[in-house]
């Protein structure tokens with residue numbers, strides 16, 4: 001049992017959205033093409049002694065440039081769940097795509113936890129290919145390099161325990177240095193999959209998402225999510241609007257903005 005571990009409150013904050021179609025989200029398209037919108041989230045784990053932010057979203061400027069609907073600054077939104085951004089000491093970066101790694105300059109006292117392979121990837125030879133590079137903002141990549149020189153990036157080469165009750169799990173697939181996060185809550189371990197699976201359906205149907213570095217690793221990563229979760233209800237995909245429908249808001253006025261993930265989903 002893990003009864004000695006702290007139990008974190010766990011939240012998803014929805015900060016942006018876009019319209020999309022089913023064929024956008026599955027390699028090989030989809031025979032029943034129709035609307036399949038995408039939500040954008042950051043996640044926050046809170047225990048009495050610490051708050052860990054998982055990913056940092058993108059800014060309003062990047063949203064405008066990329067045609068996304070920016071709903072709120074995800075870092076300013078931390079205050080909605082009682083987190084002072086200046087007090088945040090630890091940020092997990094699941095990977096360095098633009099929708100997960102912007103806004104780092106708004107967390108001036110945080111260290112950033114990242115798989116080293118991801119930093120190599122984003123500064124290496126593959127970035128000369130527009131197909132792969134388009135998912136990154138070069139200023140984000142340069143910014144993380146600068147933070148590393150400031151000794152504010154903790155680079156990992158494998159699984160790690162960030163703190164009791166928070167563990168990191170590299171898998172590759174979507175990007176070479178992709179990692180997911182397990183958070184210990186009152187309902188057991190919850191797997192924050194981030195873009196290991198964008199939608200529940202990618203994982204459930206074994207049909208990989210269109211933005212892929214290594215398809216075989218992506219399919220293996222769906223198995224890794226299941227292996228680390230007590231049930232499929234303990235896995236939280238990175239971009240699925242179903243998350244907002246299946247989990248409750250912490251307060252009525254946060255409906256559509258924040259949901260609690262440390263309780264079981266509605267059926």
Ligand SMILES: [Zn+2]
Pocket residue numbers: 097099100195238239
């Ligand atoms: Zn993403």
